[in-house]
């Protein structure tokens with residue numbers, strides 16, 4: 001959706017980007033830290049929690065169900081859990097804001113508790129599909145009343161004891177996988193998720209870390225995750241690494257702005273998350289890992305990035321889940337590369353906070369890029385470093401999608417006249433401090 005609005009600020013890079021920055025904590029790990037700590041018996045401490053609106057929505061919902069969650073003066077969070085099975089009936093509807101992860105994972109938690117809850121969200125979340133979790137959680141015995149099309153607002157009535165299931169994921173979705181595993185935590189016996197295409201594995205790593213009996217096997221190919229229910233979780237000290245999905249934006253900015261050299265510190269590089277950096281390297285991007293180490297059970301490194309001439313590639317569809325949220329900004333990089341970039345297998349991008357294939361295709365076309373929108377991906381003819389141009393200064397409608405807003409902000413650095421985004425407020429869902437971080441690297445805003 002593109003339209004003219006008032007006069008939003010435009011980001012520019014009048015000089016090469018330079019400096020060292022840290023991005024906020026990983027969103028997926030932050031949600032899971034709060035949820036698992038809320039189900040442990042005792043006090044957990046979380047350092048580096050992402051204080052974005054999506055994670056705060058998770059915290060508010062868990063508080064409404066009896067967990068005590070506090071932010072200390074030192075920025076660390078303390079959670080006093082209620083124990084698996086101990087969640088209480090919330091008094092009012094749970095407002096999930098813009099957050100698909102909060103919604104789907106909490107539906108899983110509630111599905112095996114004897115409580116009823118209503119879920120509401122913003123206009124973006126209210127059009128996203130929930131049938132993908134309603135189906136397996138109904139098999140476990142939960143009862144749902146959803147809006148037409150299986151969307152929010154919806155009501156869930158959990159069942160305790162729930163029925164453990166073996167479920168083969170029909171879509172490659174870590175949210176669906178996690179919803180079932182979380183429901184399985186409070187179901188008697190063993191719940192199994194069969195995952196034909198691997199997706200981010202933070203739930204598995206963290207459930208094990210909290211003491212759940214969880215096993216991974218590979219009988220005849222697909223990954224099978226088995227969790228024993230009626231578990232007792234032990235409180236943990238968690239350090240959340242920086243979010244690779246947020247690091248993606250300064251990394252692509254530094255590749256595109258000539259002469260830039262930056263370091264993004266403390267970036268989580270779990271192999272189920274880090275494919276964007278591999279793809280950018282395959283395009284010719286100078287991205288070097290420094291000080292590789294482990295933080296909170298996840299591989300982490302500082303990324304040194306230098307401006308580079310990029311070349312288009314074919315992105316293998318099987319790696320899509322390990323960079324699913326990074327495609328919007330990859331499309332921006334591809335649009336500045338030499339030659340064609342082809343992406344496939346990305347139907348899931350149509351059901352994120354916005355239809356990311358449609359919005360990126362339309363927005364890039366508005367910036368002078370030749371782009372073909374296919375049902376499952378984009379084909380982009382790169383401009384070989386020629387700045388984005390258009391007849392007027394485009395104003396992109398973010399359509400309540402933080403990643404669209406941030407991607408076109410980065411595109412603005414590589415444009416002749418600047419590209420504006422109508423509404424930057426969705427950025428606070430995942431990346432508070434985004435604009436300040438870009439300014440600290442040398443970017444400027446002009447009206």
Ligand SMILES: O=C(O)C1=C[C@@H](OP(=O)(O)O)[C@@H](O)[C@H](O)C1
Nearest residue numbers: 028101172173174175176324325
């Ligand atoms: O499990 C998670 O934390 C997430 C999984 C992905 O969603 P899907 O499971 O819908 O692919 C991703 O897009 C989202 O930002 C976070």
Ligand SMILES: C=C(OP(=O)(O)O)C(=O)O
Nearest residue numbers: 098099100101102325352
């Ligand atoms: C898809 C995303 O998040 P969620 O599904 O949690 O709204 C995202 O952060 O890009």
